[in-house]
Amino acid sequence: xNNTSKAWVVSADMGYGHQRAVYPLKGIAEDxxxxxxSTEAASKSEKKSWKxxxxxxxxxxxxxxxxxxxPPLFSMLDTLMYIPSFYPMRNLxxxxxxxxxxxxxxxxxxxxxxxxxxxxxxLPLVTSFYxxxxxxxxxxxxxxxxxxxxxxxxxxxxxxxxxESRIEYFAPCGKAAQRLKAYGVPDERIHLTGFPFPEELLGxxxxxxxxKNLGQRLFYLDPAGKFMExxxxxxxxxxxxxxxxxxxxxxxTITYAVGGxxxxxEIGGKIAxxxxxxxxxxxxxxxxxxxxxxNVKEYFDSVKKEINADEYSLSIIYSDSLYNxxxxxxxxLHETDILWTKPSELTFxxxxxxxxxxTPAIGSQEKFNRKWIHELRSGIRQENPEYTDQWxxxxxNRGTLAECAWDGFLKARKLxxxxxxxxxxxxxxxxxxxxxxx
Numbered sequence: 001x002n003n004t005s006k007a008w009v010v011s012a013d014m015g016y017g018h019q020r021a022v023y024p025l026k027g028i029a030e031d032x033x034x035x036x037x038s039t040e041a042a043s044k045s046e047k048k049s050w051k052x053x054x055x056x057x058x059x060x061x062x063x064x065x066x067x068x069x070x071p072p073l074f075s076m077l078d079t080l081m082y083i084p085s086f087y088p089m090r091n092l093x094x095x096x097x098x099x100x101x102x103x104x105x106x107x108x109x110x111x112x113x114x115x116x117x118x119x120x121x122x123l124p125l126v127t128s129f130y131x132x133x134x135x136x137x138x139x140x141x142x143x144x145x146x147x148x149x150x151x152x153x154x155x156x157x158x159x160x161x162x163x164e165s166r167i168e169y170f171a172p173c174g175k176a177a178q179r180l181k182a183y184g185v186p187d188e189r190i191h192l193t194g195f196p197f198p199e200e201l202l203g204x205x206x207x208x209x210x211x212k213n214l215g216q217r218l219f220y221l222d223p224a225g226k227f228m229e230x231x232x233x234x235x236x237x238x239x240x241x242x243x244x245x246x247x248x249x250x251x252x253t254i255t256y257a258v259g260g261x262x263x264x265x266e267i268g269g270k271i272a273x274x275x276x277x278x279x280x281x282x283x284x285x286x287x288x289x290x291x292x293x294x295n296v297k298e299y300f301d302s303v304k305k306e307i308n309a310d311e312y313s314l315s316i317i318y319s320d321s322l323y324n325x326x327x328x329x330x331x332x333l334h335e336t337d338i339l340w341t342k343p344s345e346l347t348f349x350x351x352x353x354x355x356x357x358x359t360p361a362i363g364s365q366e367k368f369n370r371k372w373i374h375e376l377r378s379g380i381r382q383e384n385p386e387y388t389d390q391w392x393x394x395x396x397n398r399g400t401l402a403e404c405a406w407d408g409f410l411k412a413r414k415l416x417x418x419x420x421x422x423x424x425x426x427x428x429x430x431x432x433x434x435x436x437x438x
Contacts, residue, residue: 005425007145008118010034012129015259016291016322017149017345021128023326024196024417028424030123036114036132046113049105083154083364086175093163093184098156102134111135124424130157133167142166145424147196148176149345152368158183165189170196170420172348173413175372191429193420194413194438195348198330205418207436213334214353214409215243218402220252220337221355227399231406238410238436251282252396255336257289257317257329259344262296264359269303270385271340272314276307278389279314287332290318292325338392338401340382343370350378350408355401357382357392378408413438 009029011022022033037047084092111132118125118136124143127133133146137159144167148157151173159165162184169185171177172195180190203209218235222228228235236244254275256268268288278284288303290296297318304314317332319325333339339349340357343366350356356379361367373379380400383391395401415437422429432438 005421006030007124007126007424008034008121010036010114010125010127010129010132012036012131013038014129015344018128019322020326020345021147021149021196022126023323024198025126025420026323028126028421030121031117034114034117036111036129046109046111049110083152083179083368086152086179089178089182091184092155092182093158095160096155098154099158099160102131102156103138103160106131106135106138115139115141126420126424133157134159137165137167144168145170145420147420148172148180149195150365150369151175151347151372152179152365154364155183158185162186168423170416170423172416173372175368191419191423192413193423193429194351194416195345196417196420197349197352197414198326199417200330201333201352202414202417205415205437207414209334210352210414211239211243214405215239215245216247217337217353217405219246219248221396221402221405222399224397224399226397227402227406230399231403235406250335251285252338253285253287253332253336254338254340254392255287255289255317255332257339257341257346258291258293258296259342259362262291262293263362264342265290265293265296265299267359267382267385268300271388272303272307272309274386274388276309279307279309282313285312285335286314287336288314288316289329290316292319292322294318294320342366343373343379345369347373347379348412350376350404351412351414353405353409355379355404355408373408376407376411378404378411380404410435 005028007028007030009022009025011019011033013035026033114132115135118141124145125136125141126145128147128149130146133144136144146167147170152175158180159167163186168189168191169180170191170193171180174192177190177192181187201210218227256271258265258268272286272288275284275286279286288300290300297316300316304316317328319328336354338357339346339354342359343361347356347369350373356373358370358379358381361370419429
């Protein structure tokens, strides 16, 4: 990218989703990716405010699993991020308590450090969190782009008076774009780009790496050949015959990933124990993704020791550096066949031809993500993880998970990274009609 396409790229330490969304944009980030509340420009009081917000978010996210008191505690957080039902379609542009609270908090100094840093150079702002976008808009900043990280969002993502706001939005899917319109955002400030994926998983605008990865994945997901009997001709047409020759160089690979708060780690343990015999026999590989949570890594280490698995058959993906973790995670996705996770921002990764097995949703936005992926037919809710060795392989033998992978590839948008770059540089992007290159 040339200097004219540089931008301030800003995120927030509120789970992995917001940071994962901007990491692929590191190539255009002026002075690197800025995390609000942790920059040198932020005051001590502002840093404390962000840390308090993060601790509260993580506490309530993990609280849901606490017997009896957990669900009521979590519902308190969920109420603040409430997303109204989609139907009937109606005007939802009226300000809410959450919107007013955010504006008041910004006026008291939230995002002040970021705003001071932005004054150093007149560049577009690209952020994956609503607070920096709203703060910059209040300040009078001219070019503001906000990446939506879920299939649906609460009213707090949009300015108090959206018709007067300058914020433009990058929507990952049609549902999110429709919701923005309901909140009062004009059509011309909504760009239906898709979620920004790492370039190393795409290859290029022709999706050379993605096609090669998916060409191999479909064979592992269809051991009985039932999917290819029905769709083989379409697969060769969209992926190219050169990507449809089975190399058979590895084993079926399952990746289980926890969220940023470290919730639901026990599900990963149940999956591993259920698959113990298949892991020992060298029939499958399992990746347990701990992210940057040391306590989750320690738990997964104990599981690995219990089933006595070697490094090839059971790998634990962990780093004490967030961006290093993202690199490790992206690397294992090349050979991942099934992505098992909560319905977070990772549901959009079905666009890469990954079938998603979903754990229970945590929060309103995840329920809408789950609904979106069900509509695409590219993901399923998990059955009892203690019997993974039974139901998961029934789905494989029926070709169901191969169907999910193919539906995700054809129906979900894949070129968000390139389209976002194009809008930042030129103010618009060229719309595609092909299902592959949307």
